[in-house]
Amino acid sequence: MFLPMAKPIRGLRACVAHVFEPMTFAGAEGMERLSLVPSRARELIVADIENRSLKEEIARVELVKAEMEALKAENARLAAGLGLKTVEGRSVVWGRVMERDPARWYHGLMVDVGTREGVPLNAAVLAHAGGKVVVLGRIAEVSERTAKVLLVTDEFSSVAACLSSGTVEGLVQGQGSERLRMNYLHSEATVMPGDEVLTSATSATFPPGLLIGRVAKGYARDPFLAFQSAEVRPVFDPASVKEVMILK
Amino acid sequence: MRGLTYFRMTALFLLGALGHWWWTTYLSFWGVAPQLLLVLTFVVAARRGPVPAMSFGFAWGLVLDVYALHLMGAASLALTLSGYLAGNIRRQVDVSSLAPQSVILAAGTWGFFLFTGLLGLIFTKSFTWPGWGMFLLAPVLNCVLAPLLFWVWDVAVES
Numbered sequence: 394m395f396l397p398m399a400k401p402i403r404g405l406r407a408c409v410a411h412v413f414e415p416m417t418f419a420g421a422e423g424m425e426r427l428s429l430v431p432s433r434a435r436e437l438i439v440a441d442i443e444n445r446s447l448k449e450e451i452a453r454v455e456l457v458k459a460e461m462e463a464l465k466a467e468n469a470r471l472a473a474g475l476g477l478k479t480v481e482g483r484s485v486v487w488g489r490v491m492e493r494d495p496a497r498w499y500h501g502l503m504v505d506v507g508t509r510e511g512v513p514l515n516a517a518v519l520a521h522a523g524g525k526v527v528v529l530g531r532i533a534e535v536s537e538r539t540a541k542v543l544l545v546t547d548e549f550s551s552v553a554a555c556l557s558s559g560t561v562e563g564l565v566q567g568q569g570s571e572r573l574r575m576n577y578l579h580s581e582a583t584v585m586p587g588d589e590v591l592t593s594a595t596s597a598t599f600p601p602g603l604l605i606g607r608v609a610k611g612y613a614r615d616p617f618l619a620f621q622s623a624e625v626r627p628v629f630d631p632a633s634v635k636e637v638m639i640l641k
Numbered sequence: 642m643r644g645l646t647y648f649r650m651t652a653l654f655l656l657g658a659l660g661h662w663w664w665t666t667y668l669s670f671w672g673v674a675p676q677l678l679l680v681l682t683f684v685v686a687a688r689r690g691p692v693p694a695m696s697f698g699f700a701w702g703l704v705l706d707v708y709a710l711h712l713m714g715a716a717s718l719a720l721t722l723s724g725y726l727a728g729n730i731r732r733q734v735d736v737s738s739l740a741p742q743s744v745i746l747a748a749g750t751w752g753f754f755l756f757t758g759l760l761g762l763i764f765t766k767s768f769t770w771p772g773w774g775m776f777l778l779a780p781v782l783n784c785v786l787a788p789l790l791f792w793v794w795d796v797a798v799e800s
Contacts, residue, residue: 402713402714403713405713406706406707406713409703409706409707410707413658413703413704413707414707416655416658416659416662417662417708420659420662420663421666424663424667490666491666492662492665492666492708493665493666494665494666494674494705494708494709495665495669495672495673495674495771495772495774495775495779496665496676496754496771496775496779497708497709497710497769497771498672498771498772498775499772500709500710500711500769501709501710503708533710534710541710543710547710548767549711549765549767569767569768569769569770570770570772571772631672632669632671632672
């Protein structure tokens, strides 16, 4: 693990968490049920209307699914023919944010899924922002029913990334604040504000091409360093994340 | 301890922990929420002295440590020390009246943030910074919350 904690301390932490987490878990479930009560009645009516249109949609999806299977098989044949390694598909677990503290706003949050749902340690955690799937962080601690997410904005977080404007690769590192820093960019690379920062194919945790943020500004080049750096504004807002998507 | 039975102590601990979790998760605006557990530790220290305040502070600190990712024990130590200091200050200062209460709480909140940050710097080589919004506004919210919690304490425990 990347966090500097000795094994006995981790054991103690797990024991304490085992005592206190059910309280938070039950509280989060209670809050969820309470908040759903007014909308349930309206949802029943809406569900009936949706049900009819979804039945029609399912018929169309079957056709798309058949086409997708054919394309997938064709892709596998072509990849095998070219001697390329195919990437294993990953399944998704959805989790609800059940705890976050403004004092640790840019560091981490807790979600209501754990080993029971098959969430592994170090799994990629994604979120929806602006109609896109974006990088949120990774699983840093996992228990039976809950998991803690280390956000990309945390000081201990780093993600291999590339710029959308070219093939320039770098390492996006958290600063413990609302901004990220992309280091190790080639010293001659052109970094433009507004460039999208995407996960790199070299990332061990994240699938390639996922949006992390946008370049806010490039730092002045240091003549003593062999690389340049840029400030990155993450696309997710910690306050607005309600559900997360965990890749396992 | 008159008025503070085991049942009430357990209820206070659970309500405090649940209240803090609920407020920070569902009721924080612009990334700011009061440090409910710090204020509660202060209230216990003002009304009952350092020993109960340190005990509650330690237990509530463990709850905060479970939620946090990095340094296990930082919040427990900070809240225990807060309870000790506030409990001893009450002998010199009338912590129940509004002005000294606000001064001590504001200083205590900044002290809490700086102390946990310094512990992070020592043990994880990273200063745990809560952000300027939280650093500047949390003491104000804590000072607003304190009289309410004093009143609740007087009604629920002392009566």
